[in-house]
Amino acid sequence: MSFSIEQIARHPKFVSSLRFLAEALRNRYDHGPRIARMLASHQRWLLTQTAYALHLEYDPAVPGSGLTVVGLRDLITHHRVASRNTVLSFIDELLTYRFLMLAPGHVRRPRRYVPTEASLTGMFGWCLSNLATLDLLDDGGRAAALAAAPQLMDLAQPRMARYCLEAEVWREPPESVGLFLWTEAGGLVVDYIMSQMDLSGEPGPQIDIGRIDARALAAHFMISRTHLQRLLRKSADRGDIGWYDETKKTRMWISRDFLDQYCGWQAVKLAAIDEAFAWARQVTGQPDQKS
Template identity: 85%
Template sequence: MSFSIEQLARHPKFVPSLRFLSEALRNRYDSGPRIARMLASHQRWLLTQTAYALHLEYDSAVPGSGLTVVALRDVITHHRIASRNTVLSFIEELLTYRFLELAPGPVRRPRRYVPTEVSYTAMFGWYLANLAAIDLLDGGGRAAALVASPMLMDLAQPRMARNCLATDVWRDPPECVGLFLWTEAGGLVVDHIMSKLDLAGEGGDRIDIGRFDARALATHFMISRTHLQRLLRKSAERGDIGWHDEARKTRMWVSRDFLDQYCGWQAIKLAAVDEAFSWAQSNEDRGDPN
């Protein structure tokens, strides 16, 4: 049985689970910065997950199916996630960095694209990390099951992506979270903050983050220091974050409200990850992906 959104958000181990997931995603950035940045803003997350789902949904009997510019554009613009030009630029960027390539065989219109091995490995690692985070809540074996049967992701990922895409609250994060996530590499900053939560003091109104070096973080994430400081200032003006040493701004805290809203938002995605994987397992057992 998979977790519901409410069960996840209220689970006493959910914050440690999110901290674990944030640490895992941070480590993924350290091992492959360029591809990790494809999921580092919410718009790019939506574009990337939708593109991968379209690829996995390819049916040779259905003309125009699979990952094409037209298919991705239609889905993304329908949900008002990005413009047509942004979708085209996104595909061109993936091709430039060799995260995508033309599908093998005769070139037809519209052109169909497939992920390269590095993209497959990155998406598999992302789904695996999310399953491992859910396993921490109930001692389940989801991550081990995916490792044992990697094809499960081919069933689960499109269902998860479609469910997230259809959920208004996931597409449009709470303002305190969206402040970061609608900006380039903002998701990396939030992952960094979550990975440093002081869980010993997690029950208070202000949760300690410890030392926060904006200059070093901006360099590491390859973003403008001015841009990062602007984000932090706006968040502090909202009361979502602050510093124990206001003058030096080196030791940070986050508010309980920020953490609660972030947890509620992440619960939507993790519930979709869990439900889709459970569905994939049951359909694999029956040998029926439909």
């Protein structure tokens, strides 16, 4: 039995589990900045997850299956996620940084690509972190089950990725969230903010984030300070974030409405992962998620 979107979004432990996920993703960035940036904007997230799904769906009996430029381009442009040129640049970047390589022995066109070990490890870690986040809601054993049977990801990831690509509610984040996530490294900034939430006090209209050093944060995420300040200013103009010390702008808060919208949007992805993983366990005869 998997969680619905509504069950996740309204779960009393969801905010604290999201903070856990944000911290886990931050740690992934610290240990592998370049690969973490592949998921750091929403467009790149959709490109990466779709590309990986195509790779896992490869069937030698089906001509043109697997990860090809044509296959990725057709899916991505159909859903208006990115242009043809953006898809081509994305593949070129993955090849340049050795996150992708030509399939061994593959000479026919369209050319088929496969992830390198770094990409395989990165995607596995991402899936593990998201399953561990779901486990915090019900004391489940999803992450342990994946660690014990890594092949479950090969079934679950394409199912999750295609659902997210086709679901407009995930493809199009709420405006307050999209302001960050449609920009380069914006997802890293949101993860950092969410990881700093102070959840010790009584629920109120503002959640304390603590001290934010924009200069240090921009340097850490390899983005310009001007770009980061522009993002924060736009968000503040909407009332989604603000500062307790308006003059110095160091101690930040986020609005309850911003957090609620972010939670509702993240619940879509986590419900998709939960359903896909439960389905993978069922078709492979794995035991129930409770440990």
